[in-house]
Each structure stands twice: as structure tokens, then as C-alpha cells.
Amino acid sequence: SQELEQSPQSLIVQEGKNLTINCTSSKTLYGLYWYKQKYGEGLIFLMMLQKGGEEKSHEKITAKLDEKKQQSSLHITASQPSHAGIYLCGADHEGTGGFKTIFGAGTRLFVKA
């Protein structure tokens, strides 16, 4: 979706290195979600952020939502091969019938062992 821009589109990192994925919205974010997807499968929920300045961590993955609630970042520390996959950010945007969740194009992460 052009309403949610993710960068980079793809990323190749050496195992053990840190990396950051960014997600920028053209509108105020009411709810920001990070999901991970393995090729051809469904999305696995990672984290949800709602408040400006909020930061959440799970194992080696940390997500932040900026104060203005229009940008989020996902940071992976000491990457492992198990981190490989597609990372998607999603956001609740107002539609004609209420809120709908839309997604960015995704960031494809490769981790070299």
C-alpha cells in the first residue's frame, strides 16, 4: 500500500549483525502492527504499538513508534538464520465503514550463516 511505506525492500545481513526496518505512514497511526511471514504462508503477529513513543521488545526484536505516530522501526539484534523471512508493518487506517488494517509492501530479510 502506498499509504504505508517500508524500507528497505530487501536486506541481506551476516549472522550476528543488527538491522533496522522502517515503516512510514502518510496518516496518523491508530494502531501499528508488525508481522513476520515465511514464504507462501500466513502472517505471524510480532508486536502492536499504539501510543506515541511506545517501545516493545520480544526476544531480540524491538519495535518503536515515534512520538508523532507516523513512523515505526523494527530492530533485530544479533540476527540469526531463524529471523529470515518477510517483515510487514500494518496499520489501522480509517475507511468508509470504520477502520481497516492495511499493510506495507514488506521487507524481505536474508540472514547469511
Add this chain to the structure above:
Amino acid sequence: KAGVTQTPRYLIKTRGQQVTLSCSPISGHRSVSWYQQTPGQGLQFLFEYFSETQRNKGNFPGRFSGRQFSNSRSEMNVSTLELGDSALYLCASSLPAVGTEAFFGQGTRLTVV
């Protein structure tokens, strides 16, 4: 509890045919959303149903339709299939409120030949 179930997992159809995909949400979830995922366009929002009513709709032609039953199960239908309809179709269920995570099924891989 059981996750979101999509059937079938794989489907091959010929141009001009129609297809119906099924989604059974998590028990208690009354909101069901459908997405189309292609390498070029990413994850695109198709529509969302709540209490048997379509609440939101994405920018897809009228060949794409859906419905939801009283038990919250949902179906989507694509008529007059085109080669460009080949994609992974994902269904997600959630509680019908902003700021609640969506749970995704494994998807239906549709190939149009």
C-alpha cells in the same frame, strides 16, 4: 483454540472460470478481512466483514466479492478469472475494534492458467 482455517490451500483454475475460497475464523472473532498478496503489489486489502455485513472494501473490481455467514465463516468469490488474479489469498480474523491484532490463516494459493 483453533486458528484461522482457509480452504483449499492450493487451487489451479482456468481463465474465465470462477472460484470460491473459504475462511473459518477463530471462535469468537466476528470480523473477517481478506487480502490478496502478489510479489508486485504486496499485501492488498480486499474487504472486511463484520456480522454478515461488508464494512470496508479495497480497490478491486466487482469480480471480487465476498460474504459472511451467521457463524462468522466467510467466503470470497472471484468470477471471470484473469491471469493476474494468481496470488496468495489471505484471510484474517479479529475482534471488531481498532488496536486489536489480526490472526491470519495459511492462505489459499490460486494459480490461474
